[in-house]
Amino acid sequence: MENVKGYHVAVVGATGAVGEKMLSTLEKRNFPISKLTLLSSERSAGKKLLFKGEEHVVQVAKPESFEGVDIALFSAGGSVSKQLAPEAAKRGAICVDNTSAFRMDPEVPLVVPEVNEADIHQHKGIIANPNCSTIQMVVALEPIRKALGLNKVIVSTYQAVSGAGAMAIKEMKEQSQAILNGEAFTPEILPCGADKKHYQIAFNAIPQIDKFTENGFTFEEMKMINETKKIMHMPELSVAATCVRIPVEYGHSESVYIEVEKEGVTVQELKDLLASAEGIILEDQPEEQVYPMASTAAGKFETFVGRIRKDLDNDKGFHMWIVSDNLLKGAAWNSVQIAERLISLGIVK
Amino acid sequence: MENVKGYHVAVVGATGAVGEKMLSTLEKRNFPISKLTLLSSERSAGKKLLFKGEEHVVQVAKPESFEGVDIALFSAGGSVSKQLAPEAAKRGAICVDNTSAFRMDPEVPLVVPEVNEADIHQHKGIIANPNCSTIQMVVALEPIRKALGLNKVIVSTYQAVSGAGAMAIKEMKEQSQAILNGEAFTPEILPCGADKKHYQIAFNAIPQIDKFTENGFTFEEMKMINETKKIMHMPELSVAATCVRIPVEYGHSESVYIEVEKEGVTVQELKDLLASAEGIILEDQPEEQVYPMASTAAGKFETFVGRIRKDLDNDKGFHMWIVSDNLLKGAAWNSVQIAERLISLGIVK
Known part of the structure; x- marks a missing residue:
């Protein structure tokens, strides 16, 4: 059996419409996950979600939640991303952000893998996922x-x-x-x-x-x-x-x-x-x-x-x-696809 | 009281979605009608429709139905118009045809009153009502x-x-x-x-x-x-x-x-x-x-x-x-509007 490295993945906004699709997409793609951290606002924290048949309790997202995280997928609204993505990046996570918070920031690559995969290399901890349309x-x-x-x-x-x-x-x-x-x-x-x-x-x-x-x-x-x-x-x-x-x-x-x-x-x-x-x-x-x-x-x-x-x-x-x-190519799948490229391009090790 | 002349109006396809709107539009506009003839295919003939509170029996449309008709509003499909509009015109009716049968015929004016009212004058018995869109x-x-x-x-x-x-x-x-x-x-x-x-x-x-x-x-x-x-x-x-x-x-x-x-x-x-x-x-x-x-x-x-x-x-x-x-400006109302112009332009006397 091939020894596939697993990654610590965090999903922020796990209980939302896109978050749910992110989880099913990670599952469907058999994404190499060693640890899965599901995060949300206080309102949704405590909920239990199934991933590959295992129950995960959703936790309140805060700066410390990202300690040890390799890849963080954000889809909990622009204000959450603005506050927490830099915190996650500071702790070494690479953030794929599905909100509009950073999309037009010249320092942040805005990526659709089929179009501008190479831009991923310019990231400084945050990669923006474009608008669905x-x-x-x-x-x-x-x-x-x-x-x-x-x-x-x-x-x-x-x-x-x-x-x-x-x-x-x-x-x-x-x-x-x-x-x-x-x-x-x-x-x-x-x-x-x-x-x-x-x-x-x-x-x-x-x-x-x-x-x-x-x-x-x-x-x-x-x-x-x-x-x-x-x-x-x-x-x-x-x-x-x-x-x-x-x-x-x-x-x-x-x-x-x-x-x-x-x-x-x-x-x-x-x-x-x-x-x-x-x-x-x-x-x-x-x-x-x-x-x-x-x-x-x-x-x-x-x-x-x-x-x-x-x-x-x-x-x-x-x-x-x-x-x-x-919700798939327009959001969850494009985000997971960027995460897959982070691995295949050797950016997340 | 003003002495308003009334006209003999025929509606062909009176029981259809557009035909129904033609009747309600004629009613709403208080169109000067002296006689109303409702026509349809054999399938719908015999049905009774109300116009200004009076019951009218729908009759089978045939060439003779148009004897004495001043204005005939057609909305019963292209094949019916192709067959009967020339028959109606031959009998002196002016036809406003809501199907695509004659629209691109260079001999037939295609009219939206706000745009090309003057084209009505070119009619040879048939005026085409354009496509709704x-x-x-x-x-x-x-x-x-x-x-x-x-x-x-x-x-x-x-x-x-x-x-x-x-x-x-x-x-x-x-x-x-x-x-x-x-x-x-x-x-x-x-x-x-x-x-x-x-x-x-x-x-x-x-x-x-x-x-x-x-x-x-x-x-x-x-x-x-x-x-x-x-x-x-x-x-x-x-x-x-x-x-x-x-x-x-x-x-x-x-x-x-x-x-x-x-x-x-x-x-x-x-x-x-x-x-x-x-x-x-x-x-x-x-x-x-x-x-x-x-x-x-x-x-x-x-x-x-x-x-x-x-x-x-x-x-x-x-x-x-x-x-x-x-169904209104796109069909029934534009047809009735053409009929109104036929009167105001003095074409139907």
């Missing part, structure tokens, strides 16, 4: 950029409620049931728990995710714009986003228009390129009604791309439809 | 084109299931209930009753509306592209569309990117322009979370526009969110 898009854009160049991206999203947390899923389901029953209901969470007004999400589409910034774009839209440029090392790339919440439980869909640099590219070339790219499954046979959907992408690690069409007016323009599980 | 978009685009010029349109839609008929609404509701109950279900209608495969619409997004054409775009997408150019008299306009069905009952939403001709236009100018345009209600106060939604546009005649933003890279680029009730 950004991750699946750059997975599809990077092979195109590499082969054909990329000038422009315009994306409209169709985002699942699980991106707003477990309570938002509950709200969508309860609202749906109320509407089917013809009963009254009061929206309390979506579009954004931290904002003033709340709207019906069941049988509706809400063009707001996160709060609005001064320029009229939402923070979610600005994340997609700024994070894409950072991950792809293309500050000059033209990116625009409209982010919309729709009544789907798991799986973000994206309608993406791009302009490549190279002239005369065919749809078949683009399909071949994406079919052979890391982390992508091409689902694109319109004659057989084969295309990606949230319902079929949910629960999977890959990014699914289809509906690839050449623009009818612009030789360099293409349209496509990109779908992935927002 | 096209109508609401051109209502918003026309005032922009007039004031600022227009070069490019890229739209991604979020379309309600009612566009696929009453049975599709039933399917969405039953599927939603099955999923909430954890029960199995078999999709039978959506994305397109006439196509081979059927997929889950509840808690999902399906990037297919209508069948696929040879170029990889769907017929719905090609309708948006070709009809927009025809209605706006801009064969050279660059238009691209991605059409997506989402689990909403009434109200199509559209994420639209445009490029205007004029330089230096501000968001405020665009807002002022749209706020004063015919048929549009501007809902655009991000700081107050005011933007259009299907849930608030359903049941209304107007087209709602909001989320207007200037592109961050292109001075001539703007993004916006356009919502309207697909």
